[in-house]
Amino acid sequence: MKTLYIVFLIIFSVYFISCGSSNFDTENEIHQRTAQFIESEYLPYGDTGTSIITGQAFLKTRGGDVKYGAGCMVYLNPVTTYSTEWFTYGIIKEMSLSKADQRIDKYHWETMADGFGNFEFKNLPTGEYYLACNITWEVPGKYNLVTTGGYAYAQAKISTGETIKVIVTRK
Numbered sequence: 001m002k003t004l005y006i007v008f009l010i011i012f013s014v015y016f017i018s019c020g021s022s023n024f025d026t027e028n029e030i031h032q033r034t035a036q037f038i039e040s041e042y043l044p045y046g047d048t049g050t051s052i053i054t055g056q057a058f059l060k061t062r063g064g065d066v067k068y069g070a071g072c073m074v075y076l077n078p079v080t081t082y083s084t085e086w087f088t089y090g091i092i093k094e095m096s097l098s099k100a101d102q103r104i105d106k107y108h109w110e111t112m113a114d115g116f117g118n119f120e121f122k123n124l125p126t127g128e129y130y131l132a133c134n135i136t137w138e139v140p141g142k143y144n145l146v147t148t149g150g151y152a153y154a155q156a157k158i159s160t161g162e163t164i165k166v167i168v169t170r171k
Helices: 002-027 039-045 081-092 102-107
Strands: 051-060 066-068 073-078 109-112 118-124 127-140 145-158 163-168
Touching: 039 073, 039 102, 051 073, 051 127, 051 145, 066 127, 073 081, 073 102, 073 118, 081 127, 081 145, 109 118, 118 127, 127 163, 145 163
Parallel strands: 051 163
Antiparallel strands: 051 066, 051 118, 073 109, 073 127, 127 145
């Protein structure tokens, strides 16, 4: 009887360890980038421009409350083949991505939103851009506070000398 009990415990333990490890691997899966960094797509965004993007970043809860991107970073990236992969997988699908090509750093802008989620990017070259802001807050869980929220995002196109206002949220 004692031997049967030990065998049962071993099988039970192996079952739960294998279930836990497979779930852990799925949650930490990293999307391997397949898009190539094409410098020529970024060249129009390399100089200082005369355009301005302003806006507000926020998310709405299921209950209709507005959670502003207060103190959160707002990211701005030119729309290219390479950044579209980042936007699709890293922002919309909220997946971890493999390391980015460092050449993108000089074409990436970020600013901190104010207390109401308002932000501004100045001196931008003409073009099309992705905007993203990770907005999170805590809600009561069963035993402690749980973080919820996610990325608010938008896409915008500006012309030379133009100032536009963009709402960065989810639909």
